[in-house]
Amino acid sequence: MISAMIPQGLFGLGTAELIIIAVVILVFAGGARLVGLGKASGKAIREFKEELTGDKPSEEAPDSAES
Secondary structure, eight states: OGGGGSOOSGGGOOHHHHHHHHHHHHHHHOHHHHHHHHHHHHHHHHHHHHHHHOOOOOOOOOOOOOO
């Protein structure tokens, strides 16, 4: 019964299965799309944290064009 005590990976998947899934996602989605997805999720997390803490960066008024 020792095998029942060994923790399984994410959803019962091992490291090899997770690597294979990551490679398949990379092949189908493409690197450029994954980079964009990473940037978008990072921005969303940052905005979420700002809303939780109440820390909002001060937004400067756009400079009017001096003519």
